[in-house]
Amino acid sequence: MINRICISINNQCNLGCKYCHFHEKGILEDSEMNIYEILDNVKNYAKSDFKIGFVGNGECFLVWDQLKSYISYIENYDNISSYTITNGTVSLTDEDWMFLESHNVNVGFSLDGYKELHNMNRCDSFDKVIKNVEEYKRVTGHYPTFNATVGKESIHNADKVISFFKYYGTRVTFSRMIGKQGISLQEYRDFLSLAEKHISIRRGGLDCTMYGGQCGAGKNNYFFANGKVYYCGNCIDLPPVGDSSMRFEELEKISLQFDRNYCFKESL
Ligand code: SF4
Ligand code: SF4
Numbered sequence: 001m002i003n004r005i006c007i008s009i010n011n012q013c014n015l016g017c018k019y020c021h022f023h024e025k026g027i028l029e030d031s032e033m034n035i036y037e038i039l040d041n042v043k044n045y046a047k048s049d050f051k052i053g054f055v056g057n058g059e060c061f062l063v064w065d066q067l068k069s070y071i072s073y074i075e076n077y078d079n080i081s082s083y084t085i086t087n088g089t090v091s092l093t094d095e096d097w098m099f100l101e102s103h104n105v106n107v108g109f110s111l112d113g114y115k116e117l118h119n120m121n122r123c124d125s126f127d128k129v130i131k132n133v134e135e136y137k138r139v140t141g142h143y144p145t146f147n148a149t150v151g152k153e154s155i156h157n158a159d160k161v162i163s164f165f166k167y168y169g170t171r172v173t174f175s176r177m178i179g180k181q182g183i184s185l186q187e188y189r190d191f192l193s194l195a196e197k198h199i200s201i202r203r204g205g206l207d208c209t210m211y212g213g214q215c216g217a218g219k220n221n222y223f224f225a226n227g228k229v230y231y232c233g234n235c236i237d238l239p240p241v242g243d244s245s246m247r248f249e250e251l252e253k254i255s256l257q258f259d260r261n262y263c264f265k266e267s268l
Contacts, residue, residue: 101139
């Protein structure tokens with residue numbers, strides 16, 4: 001059963017992070033995608049808890065009015081919850097932060113850790129991100145969750161990274177950096193084992209090995225972008241599974257067989 005999807009609502013970003021694979025040549029397209037149609041398909045399909053992530057190829061807050069309209073579109077569906085991830089550089093008004101809060105939208109800020117580490121790959125955006133994290137806290141009364149990419153530098157400074165996040169007291173979703181600066185699955189798993197002794201982290205489940213769980217490709221979660229549906233955000237440079245209008249009943253029939261303790265894409 002499919003129980004989560006991510007939807008990339010735009011292909012624009014105001015940053016150019018060094019490790020961003022979305023912005024490699026050829027991955028981004030400007031194809032139209034009817035997001036309301038995807039949401040309708042979810043409404044028709046979801047009989048139990050279903051999670052929608054408004055996250056993908058770009059920065060969602062750059063198209064705030066659209067994001068707000070998609071969230072409103074699913075607001076009366078108790079079994080559908082949503083979250084979004086921001087790069088933290090776009091400031092919202094108090095009213096907008098409260099809109100997200102009152103619609104129970106979990107907001108994750110992409111923040112890799114202490115200033116030098118974060119700025120190394122994320123365009124010197126640390127100060128702006130922290131300012132918006134504090135704004136979020138001032139308006140909602142609590143800190144947001146965080147999404148942090150773990151590369152070689154984080155592994156070498158694991159204690160410093162972990163104590164940085166300890167201050168905020170909220171959950172951190174770490175993800176494994178892949179590519180040239182990437183780390184091995186074992187290095188990443190060792191990092192998570194250390195981190196979970198000190199802070200709340202997302203881990204386990206049928207989801208993605210990059211988050212410390214099993215690979216959910218071709219099973220329970222899909223990624224919608226560029227008018228197409230893909231196995232996951234990292235599989236966007238593989239041939240798509242189908243068009244974004246594809247119904248979930250059809251997607252459900254696809255069942256990839258492989259060892260889910262390893263990343264499907266890396267095993268190709
Ligand atoms: S903020 Fe996200 S989408 Fe934008 S360049 Fe960085 S990693 Fe890529
Ligand atoms: S294919 Fe790899 S990146 Fe995609 S969901 Fe599976 S483990 Fe994660």
